[in-house]
Amino acid sequence: MPHQRLISRLQAVGGLSEQDQTRLTRLPYKVKSLADGEYVLRQGDEPRSCIIVMSGLLSRQRVVNARTQISSFYIAGDMPDLPTLHLPVADCDLCTVGSSTIAAVPHSALRDMMKESPGLTHAFWRETLIHAAIYREWVENLGSRQALGRVAHLLCELTTRMEFVGLADDGSFRLPLTQQDVADACGLSVVHVNRTIQELRREGLIEWQNHTVTLLRAKELRDVAEFSPEYLHELNPREG
Amino acid sequence: MPHQRLISRLQAVGGLSEQDQTRLTRLPYKVKSLADGEYVLRQGDEPRSCIIVMSGLLSRQRVVNARTQISSFYIAGDMPDLPTLHLPVADCDLCTVGSSTIAAVPHSALRDMMKESPGLTHAFWRETLIHAAIYREWVENLGSRQALGRVAHLLCELTTRMEFVGLADDGSFRLPLTQQDVADACGLSVVHVNRTIQELRREGLIEWQNHTVTLLRAKELRDVAEFSPEYLHELNPREG
DNA sequence: CGGGGGCTTGAAACTGATCAAAACGCGTGG
DNA sequence: CCACGCGTTTTGATCAGTTTCAAGCCCCCG
Numbered sequence: 001m002p003h004q005r006l007i008s009r010l011q012a013v014g015g016l017s018e019q020d021q022t023r024l025t026r027l028p029y030k031v032k033s034l035a036d037g038e039y040v041l042r043q044g045d046e047p048r049s050c051i052i053v054m055s056g057l058l059s060r061q062r063v064v065n066a067r068t069q070i071s072s073f074y075i076a077g078d079m080p081d082l083p084t085l086h087l088p089v090a091d092c093d094l095c096t097v098g099s100s101t102i103a104a105v106p107h108s109a110l111r112d113m114m115k116e117s118p119g120l121t122h123a124f125w126r127e128t129l130i131h132a133a134i135y136r137e138w139v140e141n142l143g144s145r146q147a148l149g150r151v152a153h154l155l156c157e158l159t160t161r162m163e164f165v166g167l168a169d170d171g172s173f174r175l176p177l178t179q180q181d182v183a184d185a186c187g188l189s190v191v192h193v194n195r196t197i198q199e200l201r202r203e204g205l206i207e208w209q210n211h212t213v214t215l216l217r218a219k220e221l222r223d224v225a226e227f228s229p230e231y232l233h234e235l236n237p238r239e240g
Numbered sequence: 241m242p243h244q245r246l247i248s249r250l251q252a253v254g255g256l257s258e259q260d261q262t263r264l265t266r267l268p269y270k271v272k273s274l275a276d277g278e279y280v281l282r283q284g285d286e287p288r289s290c291i292i293v294m295s296g297l298l299s300r301q302r303v304v305n306a307r308t309q310i311s312s313f314y315i316a317g318d319m320p321d322l323p324t325l326h327l328p329v330a331d332c333d334l335c336t337v338g339s340s341t342i343a344a345v346p347h348s349a350l351r352d353m354m355k356e357s358p359g360l361t362h363a364f365w366r367e368t369l370i371h372a373a374i375y376r377e378w379v380e381n382l383g384s385r386q387a388l389g390r391v392a393h394l395l396c397e398l399t400t401r402m403e404f405v406g407l408a409d410d411g412s413f414r415l416p417l418t419q420q421d422v423a424d425a426c427g428l429s430v431v432h433v434n435r436t437i438q439e440l441r442r443e444g445l446i447e448w449q450n451h452t453v454t455l456l457r458a459k460e461l462r463d464v465a466e467f468s469p470e471y472l473h474e475l476n477p478r479e480g
Numbered sequence: 481c482g483g484g485g486g487c488t489t490g491a492a493a494c495t496g497a498t499c500a501a502a503a504c505g506c507g508t509g510g
Numbered sequence: 511c512c513a514c515g516c517g518t519t520t521t522g523a524t525c526a527g528t529t530t531c532a533a534g535c536c537c538c539c540g
């Protein structure tokens with residue numbers, strides 16, 4: 001059951017008919033295991049399949065003005081290159097952060113499936129819209145907040161998304177990001193990210209060691225980040 | 241012909257069958273004229289129709305950390321709230337910049353139309369993906385570039401998009417933004433935007449007066465902005 | 481003629497970048 | 511088991527870009 005997390009995501013966000021669920025389980029796929037820092041996709045590629053993140057973490061990144069900017073992270077259940085179905089040329093690199101496993105599903109299979117089911121078309125379209133909303137939130141984050149709020153917001157977003165697919169409990173989850181990665185995502189220097197994380201620790205808001213993040217006072221952290229999760233459109237909180 | 245610009249956009253980006261074109265022309269709509277600074281949509285609204293920008297300019301904005309952040313601009317031919325078809329609750333405000341006219345098309349009509357035509361589903365989905373790519377580019381812009389590059393990039397993007405729908409000739413077009421708007425879009429203070437625009441003028445890269453922008457040395461401006469237009473996915477340059 | 485919004489300018493304060501170097505872990509090979 | 515090396519985290523000091531505050535100006539509109 002390689003894309004089980006995807007199915008439960010789609011199910012939780014919008015509901016799926018029984019038929020659509022079985023359609024999803026019947027999708028053909030190839031699993032790949034990847035080490036840290038491997039490229040799944042390069043800018044300019046025209047892939048013939050979409051990938052589903054099964055475990056680990058991917059980052060979407062591009063070199064801008066002599067530094068790499070990360071514009072999104074993808075966790076288990078996400079389909080980072082779903083847009084290549086309709087915009088064939090990839091315009092960013094996609095890279096693993098920590099060892100990860102992915103499943104590749106041929107475009108043709110996805111297209112055939114959606115041809116049969118408007119409900120699934122709807123569900124996948126909505127996934128791309130949710131990711132668009134996440135980009136937008138990042139625009140607001142980078143444009144409006146200073147360092148402390150930016151890093152706090154990133155952590156709140158990742159926690160919420162992780163919780164939704166069952167990868168975090170009680171505000172604690174594995175996060176293989178280096179401080180350099182956080183810097184690349186937040187548009188800050190590593191040095192300043194380091195001091196910022198130290199401040200979050202000093203305030204007793206988080207713990208972060210051994211690639212594991214724990215939110216100690218989630219409410220206060222959300223206040224610092226001005227975080228409200230509506231933009232993630234995770235309508236039905238996951239249960240069981 | 242209220243949504244002619246939309247049709248030629250969709251046509252130019254991906255091609256439409258004759259049938260799909262007539263389907264589009266048959267869409268029911270209501271035209272509205274709006275003054276500067278009017279709200280088309282507020283965060284939390286659940287509209288029953290989508291709007292098409294016919295003339296003028298809209299901004300998507302939200303108040304973050306006690307300042308308004310603009311996360312996108314929409315020009316003639318754009319459908320800023322197309323996402324509400326699948327994500328019913330709007331998560332930003334939509335506001336006119338300068339007097340504008342819009343057409344409202346009922347969700348139901350759009351849904352019916354797409355039910356009949358996979359090609360149109362494809363085309364509209366792609367529109368939302370292109371806007372997602374634009375958000376992503378803004379993330380890179382705000383995260384990686386400093387003031388000069390940011391403002392230059394914004395101008396390059398708007399010029400390219402305007403040209404594509406025939407609203408700019410020879411790098412000159414009407415742009416009713418105030419410097420405050422530019423500041424809100426670029427995550428800068430008005431004061432600094434002012435000095436930045438002066439620098440662009442001093443370098444002989446642009447003219448900007450009376451709400452009209454002219455790119456004097458487009459190539460050099462693009463260099464300053466590190467701008468490359470692929471992310472806009474405007475495959476076939478418009479002719480005639 | 482007055483008022484107000486937008487543009488412009490100057491000076492001071494601050495946030496975050498840069499440079500440099502040290503300390504820490506951790507895996508590898510001897 | 512220890513030594514080495516490399517990537518990551520941490521610290522300090524200096525520097526640069528941008529913000530903030532404050533005031534003046536211009537011009538259009540009422």
